[in-house]
Amino acid sequence: MPIFLENKQLVTPGDLIAEGEYIAGENTYMEKNKIYASRVGIVEYETKRLDVVALKSFYIPRMGDTVIGTITEVGFSGWTVDINSPYPALLRASDVLSRPFRPQKDDLPNVLDLGDLVVANIVSYDRTHDPQLTVAEPGLGKITRGQILKVTPTKIPRVIGRKGSMIGMIKQETGCNIILGVNGVVLITGKTLEDEQLAMKAILKIEEESHTSGLTDRITKMLKEAKSGKEETKNE
Amino acid sequence: MNDKPEKLIDKKGLRLDGRKLDELRPVKLEVGVISNADGSAYIEHGKNKILAGVYGPREVHPKHLALPDRTVLKCRYHMAPFSVQERKSPAPSRREIELSKVIRESLEPAIFMEYYPRTMIDVFIEVLQADGGTRCASITAAALALADSGIPMRDLVVACAAGKIEDKVVLDLMDTEDKVGAADVPVALMPNLNAVTLLQMDGQLSTDEFESAVNLALDGCKQIYALQKEALKTKYINVKEEIKEEAEE
Numbered sequence: 001m002p003i004f005l006e007n008k009q010l011v012t013p014g015d016l017i018a019e020g021e022y023i024a025g026e027n028t029y030m031e032k033n034k035i036y037a038s039r040v041g042i043v044e045y046e047t048k049r050l051d052v053v054a055l056k057s058f059y060i061p062r063m064g065d066t067v068i069g070t071i072t073e074v075g076f077s078g079w080t081v082d083i084n085s086p087y088p089a090l091l092r093a094s095d096v097l098s099r100p101f102r103p104q105k106d107d108l109p110n111v112l113d114l115g116d117l118v119v120a121n122i123v124s125y126d127r128t129h130d131p132q133l134t135v136a137e138p139g140l141g142k143i144t145r146g147q148i149l150k151v152t153p154t155k156i157p158r159v160i161g162r163k164g165s166m167i168g169m170i171k172q173e174t175g176c177n178i179i180l181g182v183n184g185v186v187l188i189t190g191k192t193l194e195d196e197q198l199a200m201k202a203i204l205k206i207e208e209e210s211h212t213s214g215l216t217d218r219i220t221k222m223l224k225e226a227k228s229g230k231e232e233t234k235n236e
Numbered sequence: 237m238n239d240k241p242e243k244l245i246d247k248k249g250l251r252l253d254g255r256k257l258d259e260l261r262p263v264k265l266e267v268g269v270i271s272n273a274d275g276s277a278y279i280e281h282g283k284n285k286i287l288a289g290v291y292g293p294r295e296v297h298p299k300h301l302a303l304p305d306r307t308v309l310k311c312r313y314h315m316a317p318f319s320v321q322e323r324k325s326p327a328p329s330r331r332e333i334e335l336s337k338v339i340r341e342s343l344e345p346a347i348f349m350e351y352y353p354r355t356m357i358d359v360f361i362e363v364l365q366a367d368g369g370t371r372c373a374s375i376t377a378a379a380l381a382l383a384d385s386g387i388p389m390r391d392l393v394v395a396c397a398a399g400k401i402e403d404k405v406v407l408d409l410m411d412t413e414d415k416v417g418a419a420d421v422p423v424a425l426m427p428n429l430n431a432v433t434l435l436q437m438d439g440q441l442s443t444d445e446f447e448s449a450v451n452l453a454l455d456g457c458k459q460i461y462a463l464q465k466e467a468l469k470t471k472y473i474n475v476k477e478e479i480k481e482e483a484e485e
Contacts, residue, residue, distance in 0.1 A: 010469050010472060010473070012383060012392065012464075012465050012468045012469065013346075013383050013388070013389035013390070013391060013392055014389065014390060014391030014392050014426065014427065014428040014429065015428065016428060027388065029348075029388075029390065031390075031429075036390070036391070036428060038348065038388040038389055038390065039383075039386060039388055039389070040383055040384070040386070040468055040469075040472075054386060055386075055472060056275075056384070056385070056386035057386040058274070058293065058386060060352075086292065086293040086294055086295065086352055086355040087295075087354070087355070088295060127353050128304070128353075152386070208475060209475055209479060211472055211475075211476065212475065212476050212479050214483075218479075
């Protein structure tokens with residue numbers, strides 16, 4: 001039962017990772033007792049389970065995920081939302097209004113119009129039905145200010161870091177509030193535009209260099225340098 | 237340009253462009269060249285220059301084409317009007333429509349079609365310059381673009397042709413050899429699964445010749461596969477090395 005590759009090694013689709021009694025995890029598949037990679041990514045394994053952490057992918061909805069989406073269509077009794085996934089999501093009017101929807105009285109474009117951004121949770125999704133969203137929870141709903149950023153969905157865990165270390169550090173250093181949509185859309189709201197741009201820069205850097213080690217240290221250094229640079233210009 | 241060369245193989249056993257009988261044309265591959273596409277690749281195979289772009293999986297338009305149990309793969313092989321000596325009409329020709337289908341069918345086995353029902357994957361292949369063997373180069377580039385877009389695949393697909401000129405079986409025919417020569421056998425392969433996804437023959441070969449042509453083409457596929465893998469990895473290795481350099485400074 002050999003494993004043919006080392007931990008953290010870069011693989012391409014079709015690469016043979018292991019043979020024998022292993023469990024095929026994310027982005028891998030098993031055929032005739034052999035485990036192959038199915039995406040470009042980095043091999044990670046613990047005892048039995050083999051995973052490939054993809055370097056690029058798209059978002060597939062999952063129940064309970066928090067996502068950030070754009071309204072693409074205002075319908076008769078709800079909205080269609082683009083959640084950066086192959087499937088369009090549906091948001092019901094009664095859910096947003098938190099009372100029964102009255103077609104004669106309620107004017108949907110006044111509540112949410114084309115191009116509006118919403119933070120929402122996915123309530124239901126399966127192979128045969130498009131995902132359905134809800135905003136009836138604290139912290140969800142229409143976005144009124146801030147910056148939007150798109151990253152590859154698989155990089156979101158990397159932006160969060162181990163037990164939230166990375167995102168916590170960025171929040172602390174920039175003083176911004178950051179909402180990470182699992183679909184790869186990030187909302188940054190800070191006191192000033194400069195703070196927001198600094199946080200964006202940090203997150204983009206994480207996306208680009210996610211497959212390298214010592215990243216948290218480099219990001220901390222970058223943010224600290226940017227901050228001290230700013231203070232100097234202020235003092236002058 | 238239309239003058240036929242008298243000999244395709246000279247006394248030393250070299251071909252028109254100085255290649256040996258079992259030698260590939262120089263191949264250059266690049267990934268991520270179109271930023272608007274979800275995945276893209278560019279191939280230079282001898283004088284062939286081909287771009288491939290992948291979009292999706294995305295919503296199906298028109299909606300009635302959607303399949304309830306798997307994704308729809310759409311392929312468009314197209315030759316630019318300036319890709320050949322005489323201007324080619326930009327409208328899809330009979331040949332282009334057939335090649336689109338052939339390429340689609342050679343890529344389909346490599347994709348996990350059943351993972352994303354009710355969606356569509358678009359593959360666009362644009363031949364900028366053609367010099368024989370574009371279908372093989374197109375498959376190689378399209379597979380690379382698919383992998384670059386993050387679509388789950390069983391394996392990459394590589395393609396390469398072999399053929400017969402002047403009673404000799406040779407690898408990777410170029411345009412003149414294809415037109416003057418006796419036969420052309422394009423083969424597409426999933427190298428790790430050792431599965432052939434495309435096998436065609438144009439011309440006449442004996443059983444023995446056919447067998448050696450296929451084996452030669454498979455050999456060529458494996459050579460290109462190594463380049464394909466390298467192209468996919470280069471994109472990420474470059475970033476890694478830059479950081480290493482920064483750290484050393």
